[in-house]
Amino acid sequence: MKLKNKIQAILGASLVLSASACESYLDVNENPNNPQDAPISGLMTNITYETSLNVYREGSAVSSYVQYLASPNPASSSDTMEPLNFSSLWFSLYNVMTDLYTMNEKAEAEGALQYLGAGQVLMALNLGMTVDLFGNVPFSESFNFSTVTPAYDDDQVLYGNVMSLLDQGISNLQATSTSSIGNDDFIYGGDIDSWMKFAYTLKARYMIHMKGDAGYSAAEVLAAADRGFTSNAENAQVIFFEQRFNPWAQDAINNANLLLTGWISEQFIQALDGTSYPTVDPRLALMVGTTDDGEFVGTVNGAGRGDAPEQGARSTLVEGQYYTTRQAPLLIATYAELKFIEAEAAFETDKSRAYTAYLAGINAHMDMLSVNSSDKEAYLADPSVSMGADALTLDDIFKEKYVAMFLHPETWNDARRHDYGYKDMTLPDNINPDLGGEYIRRLAYPDSEVSRNGTNVPSVSLLDRVWWDQ
Amino acid sequence: MKKNYAMTLLFLFGFLASIPLYAQQTVKGRVTAQEDGEPLPGASILIQGTSTGTVTDIDGNYSIEVPNADAILVFSFIGFDSKSLPVGSATTLDVVLATAASDLDEFIVTAFGISQEKKSLGYAAQSIDSEAITTSRQPNIVNALQGQVAGVQVTNSGGAPGQSARIIIRGINSLDPSADNQPLFVVDGVPVDNSTVESGGTPRGMTNRIADINPNDIETMSVLKGAAATALYGVRAANGAVIITTKKGKVGQVQVNFSSSLGFDQLVKKPELQDQYGQGFSGVRNDTSFWPSWGANIADENDPNYVYQDNWTRAFNTGKTFDNSLSISGGNEKATFYGSFGRLDQEGIIPFSDWARTTAKLSGTVKMSEKFNFSGSINFSNSGGNRVPHDRFLERMMYWSETTDVADYINEDGTMKTYGNTNPIYDARFATYEDDVNRIIGNLNFNYSPTDWLMFSYRLGTDFYSDSRTEITPGPMGIDGEQALSSTGFIEETRINSKDLNSNFYITLKKQWNSDWNTQLRLGNDVFERRYDRITATGSNFVIPGFYNLSNTTQIFASQGKSVRRLVGFYGDLMVDYKNFLFLNVTGRNDISSTLPKENNSFFYPSVNLGYVFSENFDMPSWFTFGKLRASWAQVGKDTNPHILGATFVSPSVFPLNGQVGFSKNSTFGDPALKPEKTTSIEFGTQLAFFNNKLNLDVTYYKSNAQDQIIPVPISDATGFSSYITNAGEIENRGFEFVIGGTPIERGDFRWDVTANLTTNRNEVKSIREGIDQIVVGSQFGYGGATVTMILKEGEAYGNIFGASYVRPDAASDATVLDRSLTQLIGANGFPARTGNQLILGNAVPKFFGGVRNQFTYKGFELSFLIDFRTGLEQYDQFGNFLSAFGKQKDSERRNETVVFPGVIADGSQNTKAVWLGQGVGPDGVNYGAGFWRNTYRGVSENFVNDASFLKLRNITLAYSLQPQVLEKTPFRTARISVAANNILLSTPWDGFDPESFSAGAGGNAIGFTGLGFPGVQSYFVTLNLGL
Helix, strand or coil: CHHHHHHHHHHHHHHHHHHHHHHHHCCCCCCCCCCCCCCHHHHHHHHHHHHHHHHHHHHHHHCCCCCCECCCCCCCCCCCCCCCCCHHHHHHHHHHHHHHHHHHHHHHHHCCHHHHHHHHHHHHHHHHHHHHHHCCEECCCCCCCCCCCCCEECHHHHHHHHHHHHHHHHHHHHCCCCCCCCCCCCCCCCCHHHHHHHHHHHHHHHHHHCCCCCCCCHHHHHHHHHCCCCCHHHCEEEECCCCCCCHHHHHHHHHHCCCCCCEEEHHHHHHHCCCCCCCCCCCHHHHCCCCCCCCCCCECCCCCCCCCCCCCCCCECCCCCHHHCCCCEEEEECHHHHHHHHHHHHCCCCHHHHHHHHHHHHHHHHHHCCCCHHHHHHHHHCCCCCCCCCCCCHHHHHHHHHHHCCCCCHHHHHHHHCCCCCCCCCCCCCCCHHHCCCCCCCCCCCHHHHHHCCCCCCCCCCCCCCHHHC | CHHHHHHHHHHHHHHHHCCCCCCCEEEEEEEEECCCCCECCCCEEEECCCCCEEECCCCCEEEEEECCCCCEEEEECCCECCEEEECCCCCECCEEECECCCCCCCEEEEHHHEEEEHHHCCCCEEEEEHHHHHCCCCCCHHHHCCCCCCCEEEEECCCCCCCCEEEEECCCCCCCCCCCCCCEEEECCEEECCCECCCCCCCCCCCEHHHHCCHHHEEEEEEECCHHHHHHHHHHHCCCEEEEEECCCCCEEEEEEEEEEEEEEEECCCCCECCCECCEECCEECCCCCCCCCCCEHHHHCCCCCCCCCHHHHCCCCEEEEEEEEEEEEECCCEEEEEEEEEEEEECCCCCCEEEEEEEEEEEEEECCCCEEEEEEEEEEEEEEECCCHHHHHHHHHHCCCCCCCCCCECCCCCECCCCCCCHHHHHHHCEEEEEEEEEEEEEEEEEEEECCEEEEEEEEEEEEEEEEEEEECCCCCCCCCCCCCCCCEEEEEEEEEEEEEEEEEEEEEEECCCCEEEEEEEEEEEEEEEEEEEEEEEEEECCCCCCCHHHEEEEEEEEEEEEEEEEEEEEEEEEEECCCEEEEEEEEEEEECCCCHHHCEEEEEEEEEEECHHHCCCCCCCEEEEEEEEEEEEEEECCCCCCCECCEECCCCCCECCECCCEECCEEECCCCCCEEEEEEEEEEEEEECCCCEEEEEEEEEEEEECCEEEEECCHHHCCCEEEEECEEEEEEEEEEEEEEEEEEECCEEEEEEEEEEECEEEEEEECCCCCEEEEEEECCHHHCCEEEEEECCCCCCEEEEEEECCCCCCCCCCECCCCCCCEECCCCCECEEEEEEEEEECCCCEEEEEEEEEEECCEEEEEEEEEEECCEEECHHHHHHHHHCCEHHHHHHHCEECCCCECCCCCECCCCEECCCCECCCCCECCCHHHHHCHHHCHHHHEEECCEEEEEEEEEEEECCHHHHCCCCCCEEEEEEEEEEEEEECCCCCCCCCCCCCCCCCCCCCECCCCCCCEEEEEEEEEEEC
16 A cells, blocks of 8 residues: 555656656757848848859850850750750749848848848849749749749739839838948948949840830930949959859869860850951950860860860860959949940930940950950951941840850840841751750740649740740 | 656656565576477577566576466477466476477567567567578678568668668658658667768768667567557657567576678679770770770770770679677576677778778676566667768769779879779779767666566666768879869768667556456656757868868868757557457557647557457367467557758858858748648458468558658749648558468478568558649659659559650550550651650559578578569669660660661651661761760660569578587587578569669668669678587
């Protein structure tokens, strides 16, 4: 009996104790690795960093379509314009837009209107890039987990969002803010004036895409251009780090290490080496490497390197040039680009403004690459370059913009608007037979979307054009 | 608060320790067979109405402590009539057992290390003994289970030293591609960690942690298969449990056992390769070409610098294994002890791969009185080695020129010797990844029995390990003209600390109501905690070449991942036994998990099972020895991983940059309303024995449905997340298990025993949550769009492999499964047309698998062999895809042939167009570009999704034990020498390396992708066992 009592007492006591202790003992599920919340400035840091990488990722994806780069291997599917799975690019774009959505919400709640304004500008940029690649994409039902299968919005409607985000961004950047952007901003380090100019430059960029559409106004483009960048010093860019090299530099390093990548297309080489045009462009030697014999030899898209060895026989990206220095800037939008947009917008109405802007664009890019003045003058003096306002053609503007926008994804938008009308540009070897002898007009929706959001994904072919490319 | 809990336990401890101790009685004796008077080793002795028992040693001797003179001892042995004898005042009880007659009294160790009569079980369980475990000399005890247990599928992930093996019981129970579906491993009543932590980068063939246990220390392993068998271990045993009982000291003289084994490994099988064409492309020789074998005909070149090098033989070494183990055990009536040391050294067939394990174990039992006893054990192990990047090794072998000697890999100055491509052996030697694991597993057991119907038991188990890993890839040495493995080089230091704590307290109440009714009730509390912390620091870009330290790098990134998981369970287990022929067992358990939302974190699940020994109830013909029917129904709950609920932010490891730390929204979102998973299983079975146990049969049907599966569902990135962890579906597994065994011949000294098992499994994805169409489990790369994906869809089986195929015009437009028998469409170019439309090309889950073990003994000789097989499955042969891309497969010897592909052309008529298979311009003047294999063949997944069935001679062993009359003249008590071979015969339709190997490691569910993993090996061993 005594023993039984003892047992009962112990059991009773331990049950009571354990019942109360249990709850707190088990309350250990808060994530020790990931915080529940993050400061606006931390989001800003990652957003600016990742946005620049998105420009790289997109540039990397489309550089073979515009024949900046070519694969060393024959019939490489990026060269031959086959449908590729861009799931990771899609993820990166939506990942940054999700962070932007979150940051903008927080910034609005806190009255941190500078952050909100910059956030809206970058949201416009990332959304614009996404629409330009894929056409209709999810946006209005996105980022807030209201559904696991967000609907796809019309691409033309989304361009309205891009424009209004830029306008809101401009307005918020000028408003009184509870906190100021600083070194957490990898693009401008908190320089609001530059942010404003960046926003106007982007307005010009996205409006010029609409050329030919009912809503297009050359005057509006020119008005935006007037308030955009005024020099290379205002270029939107992220300067890379000792701790993390510029990704184009990394490609050049990898290629040197025989992880083959960054081979230059014959199209690009011949546009600059005097083959397609009468002049030899002094920028060529500052942008790409030579063969062991010191020559510029490109690779034909889709053909591969043939019998050429892996090194020394073709031009590739090489470490240490403007685009490929370890701590080189990764360019998001440049003064040169704006000048060519201005030239194109003014072309119909004001030839002389167009011509001035065209020359300013070439100058800006040459300055950026630090072309020495005699080479620069010689190039600009060539009649095929300085043809005069009356002789200037759209082809000339697109050609010089093509050079000035080396590796930048905006060139694919230009190529599609210009119907791939670059001099001597030909379809790649071994082109995807499904294209029926035409150039690619959009990217296929990524496998991840098809498998996860299949009912909403529009059925498209690679020849279906985005709305502004009709 | 945690303190309170610990206080409670301490209080209980104090209470237990304060109980006065009483003396008890020891009974010794010898058990022999009536027929020949030979001793019966391994016979069971059980104190009736208790779970206390022992077994006889090799000479048939036993010793057991009994509580009092009223105790009744039950002596039993398979194939013999059991005997019950009252102890009375006897201290010696010699027992003679008669062959034949009724029962099949076999004991099996079940939950909490409790030895239970197999006869009383209402569910299927199977055990294997120490000899079957150590015969195959597998250093990893998971491998030792291969082919031996019905319903258990063991897959070697490859032949690397220390490489993981995967064990799955009754099919995959989770839709989660990354879920670990392996059973819980329990050593001496305490669960231990069996996780496999793969390397972050290229696969390295890491170890599953149960391999830290020395197989020589194991007495038996039982496999508890259904949920019924594992209800008492709770959520962690939802996939079954492997119960390991280690060797214990026995009463009697001190015994010393020494075992030494030397083994050699070789590549078991390689793909059929062409040896006629060398380095180059388009039939043209080029000694610096990237292309290893699309070049010129070697015979035509007739140049000593351009000959076939047989690199696939040269690149692999003969692996070596040296395994030594020493144990000392003994004891008296009061206490027993067992101590052992083990050392295993292994070198793999891939150069520079090695692994070693040092183990030390000490265990003991103390019987303070007939009421109180305690035992404890501590097991230390140190393991690790250099893990070569096997996947990358074989990939680089693929790229390596067939006309350049791969083994000539290094220049005098230490740089790589190469014509351009990376030499695989150089990479294996210098791109190192070493792990060093120190682990201590300990447990303490206390049993206090104040009266004969009541017992308090407490078990405390700890399992701590630290895993220290260093990965180094050198950068350039700064020597002119060198080709470095990496342009910067890097060092990655990883430190893992894992601590498991298990506490289990239970009370056993027994009552014999009358001669018919016997009951036993067990009530308990179980607490589990795992703390895990992993820190990784990576430095790249070495300043001083060859000096490998983090502080010698210019770019350093660090990351940390830690977790805590806690579980508290309360359980009850009632066993009712009516007249020793009807057995009912009811269990209930409530678990509370720290990983689930608070409102859903407590969950109850019951089980019931019934065993009916009808042969004791009816008059059976004399040849019908034993018959039992059993049925069970059980549920088991399952929680999830710690720290996954809700939305969080992450700081990408690239930061800090310029002193700034960025944050990004985590792309994984854990449903805040997550519920526990629930698996419901039913099982029916029968156990039969005939002709005095000369033949026995065990048949089980099982079906389990895992509902409310917690799955990270991939969702549109546009939602703001990429992965949504929620309760998303149900999967069903069903099948039969057959175990048939017997002794077909027993004449004089000759005996032949055979055991065979066969398992069938069918599974189906019953439902996927609305709004989610399919779940991608995994995919593996193939050249030219041949990438295959494993996708789950409602109504389809688990394990379907999707990929590209040839166009077949007669296939239904909505067909989802490839029908290979239909005619192919031949394109206008004369080659078969391909479609990227993803069809089901095969299924990676075997429909049948099993094994047969035969054992012949004659006097001191013993010959045994184990054959196992699996069939009804397909796998993706990534290796085959690579071979065809690089012109290395045997079939590419046809590269100068002109053929007409069978099939129809677009208008439906038979194809007649002749085409050349080679590269460049053919004899017909047409330019064929990269040729048939590169242009067409390699891009069609169906060419590489092939039957992966096999039949293996898993092990054959010939042993001789010295006979007693010889031993008497030696100082030894026992002496045995054996020679064994593993995997020496392999029959399979698979063209490639051993189809069993896969590159992903044991941790996940993405089966069916063989990858370029470490190839399987065949081994030869000589083993010497000596006993003093």
